[in-house]
Amino acid sequence: MMKLDDVKKLHQKKYRGQFGFYLVEGEHLVLELVKAVNANADFSENLRAESITLYITDDFEQKATALNSGFTIVNVTQKQMSQLSDTKTPQGIIACVPLPRSTAGAVTSVRKDAKQEAVHHRKQDEKQRYVYLHEVQDPGNLGTILRTLAWFGNFTLLLSPNSVDPFNSKVVRSSMGAIFHVPIELDISLDALQSRFNRFAYLDMAGEAVTASSFADFECYLFGNEARGVPKNTLSEFNAAPYTIAGSGKIDSLNLASAVNMCVYELSR
Numbered sequence: 001m002m003k004l005d006d007v008k009k010l011h012q013k014k015y016r017g018q019f020g021f022y023l024v025e026g027e028h029l030v031l032e033l034v035k036a037v038n039a040n041a042d043f044s045e046n047l048r049a050e051s052i053t054l055y056i057t058d059d060f061e062q063k064a065t066a067l068n069s070g071f072t073i074v075n076v077t078q079k080q081m082s083q084l085s086d087t088k089t090p091q092g093i094i095a096c097v098p099l100p101r102s103t104a105g106a107v108t109s110v111r112k113d114a115k116q117e118a119v120h121h122r123k124q125d126e127k128q129r130y131v132y133l134h135e136v137q138d139p140g141n142l143g144t145i146l147r148t149l150a151w152f153g154n155f156t157l158l159l160s161p162n163s164v165d166p167f168n169s170k171v172v173r174s175s176m177g178a179i180f181h182v183p184i185e186l187d188i189s190l191d192a193l194q195s196r197f198n199r200f201a202y203l204d205m206a207g208e209a210v211t212a213s214s215f216a217d218f219e220c221y222l223f224g225n226e227a228r229g230v231p232k233n234t235l236s237e238f239n240a241a242p243y244t245i246a247g248s249g250k251i252d253s254l255n256l257a258s259a260v261n262m263c264v265y266e267l268s269r
Contacts, residue, residue: 001053001072004080007096011086013165016099022167024095025085027063030054032177033095034069047100047180057081057092064093071095086169099167100184128183129267132158132193135225136256139164143174144257150178152268158188158220190234193220200240202230203259207242210266215243221263226256 002019009015010023024033037049049070056064057078064073081090131149136142142164149155157166164171166184193200201215202222208214222240224230245254245262254262 001074002096004076004084007053007055008083010096011169013168016165016167020099021096022099022172023084023086023169024097024172025087025093025169026091026173027060027093029172029177030067030093030095033097033180034067036177036180037069047098051098053096055081055084055094055096060092128154128156130156130158130197130220131260131264132160132188132220132222133163133256133260134160134190134222134230135162135228136223137164138226138256139168139170140174141226141255141257142166143171143176143178145260146171146175146178146182148257148261148264150175150181152264155264156183156185158185158193161187161189190231194238196220198239200238201243202235202240203244203263204242205244207244209246210243210263211246212243214241215263216267221267223256223260223263 002021006015006019007021007023010019010021016022024030033052037047037052050072052069052071054064054069054071054073055076056073057076061073061075076084078092081092081094084090084094131145133142133145136145136159146157146166149157159166163186166172166175166179166186172179197219199218200220200222201218202224203210218241222230222235222238243263245259247254
């Protein structure tokens with residue numbers, strides 16, 4: 001079990017990588033975590049009850065016991081909980097959860113080598129679709145996208161270097177527990193994608209409509225940074241086809257999460 005002083009450090013990315021754990025705060029998220037552990041998600045083979053520690057204040061003791069989660073339960077004072085919490089009004093329950101070893105990014109982080117290219121990929125699953133986000137920055141956008149991918153299922157999320165950390169507390173909260181149900185790979189460069197996939201689709205105003213049947217024929221779907229999109233000079237080297245989400249033309253862009261959500265819906269119809 002980690003020392004409480006080390007648990008406090010998990011709000012910083014470098015310590016999440018160093019210790020191999022992240023924090024999950026709040027009753028709803030802990031309930032979703034229990035569901036994920038019970039479901040025995042095959043992409044998070046180390047998400048086991050015995051590897052999770054639950055920190056609670058006295059007023060949460062009965063609820064924590066009633067969960068029958070198998071987690072290690074540690075009682076802390078209100079003052080200690082406020083030091084562990086990332087919110088202004090702590091609910092009184094926080095779980096310390098191991099980073100998924102099966103994700104490329106988690107492997108890289110635990111090895112303490114952020115610059116190492118992720119090379120340990122799972123075998124490509126023909127039933128899985130892959131969504132690649134290039135340098136996404138907004139935690140709320142990433143959390144919303146995770147919720148959509150979890151809702152429809154059979155999606156793996158690939159994140160480029162310089163993207164927001166999905167195990168950041170803001171992303172975890174905005175995902176509403178979806179982060180426990182979506183396979184994630186971190187630090188995947190655009191160049192690395194070409195060795196894994198043959199055909200790509202991306203959004204462009206001049207592309208074919210995403211409602212076209214051909215939109216479902218690709219292996220990987222590329223989405224760019226909120227402000228800059230996917231680098232056009234790189235796309236020219238890809239076997240990538242442009243598609244568009246038809247609109248009124250009154251504005252020139254969609255929110256990233258909204259665009260991904262609409263595309264995922266079309267792919268899942």
